[in-house]
Amino acid sequence: MAFDKRAWLDRLKKMFVGFDRPLALTVFLLLCVGIVTLYSASIDVPGRVEDQLRNILLTFVLMWVLATIPPQTLMRFAVPLYTFGIAMLVAVALFGVTKKGAKRWINVGVVVQPSEILKIATPLMLAWYYQRRESSMRWYDFIVGFVILLVPVGMIAKQPDLGTAVLVFAAGLFVIYFAGLSFKLIVPVLIAAVIGIGLVATFQEKICQPQVQWPLMHDYQKHRICTLLDPTSDPLGKGFHTIQAVIAIGSGGPLGKGWLKGTQAHLDFIPEKHTDFIFAVFSEEFGLAGELVLLTLYTALIARGLYIAANGSTLFGRLLAGSLTMAFFTYAFVNVGMVSGILPVVGVPLPFMSYGGTALTTLGIAVGLIMSVGRQKRLMKS
Known part of the structure; x- marks a missing residue:
């Protein structure tokens, strides 16, 4: 039997009809940037990049599956x-x-x-x-x-x-x-x-004293906030993370030191450099120019998600896509603010950049749900 190329291509297109191409492309580019940065941050830990690549494969499978499920079923x-x-x-x-x-x-x-x-x-x-x-x-x-x-x-x-x-x-x-x-x-x-x-x-000098108890907060949470206000108060403890990350970001300059040439990362001054503080590694090696590219990709991700949300065919779809898209903004804002020393260190990963299967899987599920909302709208128009 002759191979029908057109029929095969039609079946392939139907398999990926749920994929929103601009959104998928943006996520793919962020993952590429993440792998490049993770390789540098984990060059002394064999197998970590391979593990992340497997996580990425699983993430795209989940995105594909969820993108094909109608929002009515998701409800x-x-x-x-x-x-x-x-x-x-x-x-x-x-x-x-x-x-x-x-x-x-x-x-x-x-x-x-x-x-x-x-x-x-x-x-x-x-x-x-x-x-x-x-x-x-x-x-x-x-x-x-x-x-x-x-x-x-x-x-x-x-x-x-x-x-x-x-x-x-x-x-x-x-x-x-x-x-x-x-x-x-x-x-x-x-x-x-x-x-x-x-x-x-x-009043940080008075309320940050060890004997002062903050209501509704654990001591370590109080210490994080006080250290944020003055990292030099604990330079070898809680303040170490913030001080070293800020040094790495500042030393990157306009164009960065170059890939694999970051001294703060490769001399192990940056803690958790493959997860929560991967932005510091990226900034040191690619500088302000790289940061602008990265922030542009996040802006494109959020803009596309909000576009899909605004055009959702049901209130459920609009609310779900809108909230998940703004959750990406929260992830990025909190992580970059944390690494830059303007927010407390709270352990929030950088979306599609930080190493970790659980966080990446959750983000992939969120993107798949947003794509599901967009797919429903396209099917109604066709």
């Missing part, structure tokens, strides 16, 4: 996935594995971190809820939304895992805001936050 998983995630957090609190003073993991044959599930399950659940309430939205629906959001955020923060709690809170808050929460209600909170930050900065 059916909202309540079960959210309930399962909360149940797993309860199991962590009761039977969790403790590492370095934090109880974030549970052993189910393999050690897993259930809080990662809530990065997807929480905005999915909130988008489902507001889709159900679309025709009869009332003021109390936003209170219900905050309850749905604060349950997992509070449980994750108690582990303690402030970085993940911030990411889950941000993703859920964007759903509530896009659902119609008035910006006038957010402004007072922002003003209070600015005043609080100003007071902490003004």
